[in-house]
Amino acid sequence: MIAVDTNIIIRFLTRDDEKQYKKAFSIFNTQEVFISDTVILETEWVLRYAYEFSHEEICNALVKLFGLSNIHLSNPAFIAQAIEWHKKGVDFSDALHLTQCQKYEKLYTFDKKFSSKAKSLTDCSVVLP
Numbered sequence: 536m537i538a539v540d541t542n543i544i545i546r547f548l549t550r551d552d553e554k555q556y557k558k559a560f561s562i563f564n565t566q567e568v569f570i571s572d573t574v575i576l577e578t579e580w581v582l583r584y585a586y587e588f589s590h591e592e593i594c595n596a597l598v599k600l601f602g603l604s605n606i607h608l609s610n611p612a613f614i615a616q617a618i619e620w621h622k623k624g625v626d627f628s629d630a631l632h633l634t635q636c637q638k639y640e641k642l643y644t645f646d647k648k649f650s651s652k653a654k655s656l657t658d659c660s661v662v663l664p
Contacts, residue, residue: 536567536607541577544570548578548596549586570600571605572631575614579627592628594618627651633657 539562547559549611562568575597581586582596597618600606608614613634620630629649633656636642641660644650653661 536569537562538569538571539574541574541581542589542653544574544578544600545581545586548582548600563603563605567605567607569609572609572614575608576628576631577630583627590621590624594622620656623652623656625649625656629653633661 537651542555543559543562546555547563547648550556550656563617572637577596582593588596597614601611601614604650613631617627617630620633620651625633626649629644629652633653636659637657638658641662643664644661645663647663650661650663
């Protein structure tokens with residue numbers, strides 16, 4: 536198994552550089568691929584800010600990528616939950632943080648928007664201090 540960096544995923548998803556796309560395609564077509572949580576987080580950020588993908592486009596791209604049989608994630612359930620919450624308007628990084636706090640009573644934040652969007656999503660309350 537091999538691991539990939541964000542730029543390999545970006546070339547594969549955007550096909551914005553044909554030469555690099557072909558190399559990325561070959562990797563995804565011939566290898567068992569591990570994608571770390573940090574690479575997933577950075578991929579979402581790059582797609583949103585550099586490529587101006589919408590929430591829906593990002594979710595669709597990630598779901599399709601992670602649905603490939605040769606893709607391996609450290610915790611697929613956390614990533615799937617983060618994507619679902621992102622579809623409901625929670626910032627992707629906040630959703631990923633929240634997935635990892637499920638066994639805790641509260642997640643404190645100064646982010647009012649996060650606190651508001653996360654209401655009733657989970658038993659872990661996202662609250663302002």
